[in-house]
Amino acid sequence: MDYKQIAQDILLAIGGKENVAAAAHCATRLRLALHDEGKVDQAKLDSMDVVKGTFSTGGQYQIILGSGTVNEVYKEFANLAGLSEMSTKDVKDAGAKKLNPLQRFVKMLSDIFVPIIPAIVAGGLLMGINNLLTAKDLFIAGKSLVEAHPEMADLAALINTFANAAFVFLPILIGFSATQRFGGNPYLGAALGMLMVHPDLLNGWGYGAALAKGEIPVWNIFGFEIQKVGYQGTVLPVLAASFILAKTETFLRRTVPSALDNLVTPLLSIFVTGLLTFTLVGPITRSAGNLLTDGIVWLYDTTGFVGGALFGLLYAPIVITGMHHSFIAVETQLLADMAKTGGSFIFPIAAMSNIAQGAATLAVLMITKDAKVKGVASAAGISALLGITEPALFGVNLKLKYPFIGAITGSAVASAFIALTKVKATALGAAGLPGIISIKPDSIISYIIGMAISFAVAFVMTIFLAKREGKKQSQNGTGKKAA
Secondary structure (H helix, E strand, C coil): CCHHHHHHHHHHHCCCHHHEEEEEECCCEEEEEECCHHHCCHHHHHHCCCCCEEEEECCEEEEECCCCHHHHHHHHHHHHHCCCCCCHHHHHHHHHCCCCHHHHHHHHHHHHHHHHHHHHHHHHHHHHHHHHHHCCCCCECCECHHHHCHHHHHHHHHHHHHHHHHHHCHHHHHHHHHHHHCCCCHHHHHHHHHHHCCCCCECHHHHHHHHHHCCCCEEEECCEEEECECCCCCCHHHHHHHHHHHHHHHHHHHHCCHHHHHHHHHHHHHHHHHHHHHHHHHHHHHHHHHHHHHHHHHHHHHHHHHHHHHHHHHHHHHHHHCHHHHHHHHHHHHHHCHHHHCCECHHHHHHHHHHHHHHHHHHHHHHCCCHHHHHHHHHHHHHHHCCCCHHHHHHHHHHHCHHHHHHHHHHHHHHHHHHHCCCCECCCCCCCHHHHHHECHHHHHHHHHHHHHHHHHHHHHHHHHHHHHHHHHHHCCCCCCCC
16 A cells, blocks of 8 residues: 555645644544645545545544554655644644634533543443342342342442442542643642542532531631532532632742742642632532533423434434533533432433444445445444444445434434433443443343334435435436445
């Protein structure tokens, strides 16, 4: 394979090196920040055998080349474009300049929450394992595994402790990540998070009961009472506090003499931010977070299968815009407050959408005569079923249009079903076939049925639409096939 020629062809197709602001690559994709995406010759890129698909998101133009190939092509591309070695962060920063305020806000949430997802996923999946051990009637009629085998009780308790850690100390994780994102010292952010879940405080999950009884402990400082309440399982309070901490620290770094900086800046940053958190910011954002969570749960419970169908229909279009990254913050709150919310309904709907995209892509694989499309669809379809949809979505379904319509139809029908049966997840994970372990034990059967519905409807609809597309093109005299 002539990687230099491939790189040259790609460079010409995207408008030459003058149109490239930054370039990097990940495991499978060439990631580009272009000055003007309108100069891209899409037809030329589509005609290249090595190009498996293209899409634009978050201010980046991405070209799917495949594992291994992308590394070699990038080397030649960087040389031809006169670019030094760049990271994906460089491309993200360059691409972010072209985003509107709403897109920048979503990117900010993504930058904060994506790094902590592995910890939340690990905790959530351990919680799922604990649920499998303690759920009645799942494996044994009238009993749980722990009840049938008492020797497993301590194992379940151990797993439950491991599972809860990430959610009990969630403000520490968010404080570190958010303060770093806002330009402050992440270790001060972690210290702020520790302050918000200190064991001397009333546990945040007991706040409602203590408020009802009028038993909330307080600090009495010069006649002014400050509630001694922790922020376990919260998201908005620590986000707001981290922003204040980072800006306070930045201001102090500029104004405090350098000889006193290391002494005074951390002291005042933590003290001022902590004081504001417990007196003003924390109580307000706690109430706002509770209203947001209650509103989302109410909307889901009230709209039922109609709301589920609408969300399932729109999920893939939302993914295209990149706005789905904002769901991470919402899901984190739903999972952290599981005693009230019952878990996340967003994850199961995302899984229905991913399964549908995979099914539509595999339908294209079955009916197409195009060797290139077959090559992309085979790997992309399986990948989507496992929870990674970008290759299927951008490499096949959006290109051909009719598979995308088939996929969102399947997603809508399946999402209506799982909304009707109240399927919820207790963890984040791979939203697809492996997602079974993330689902509440009493909803696993409904989740499996939902996946079957999603796959079947999307697959059949895609074949039906392909035949209709073929007939339409025949009547128009184009002589082209649907795929």
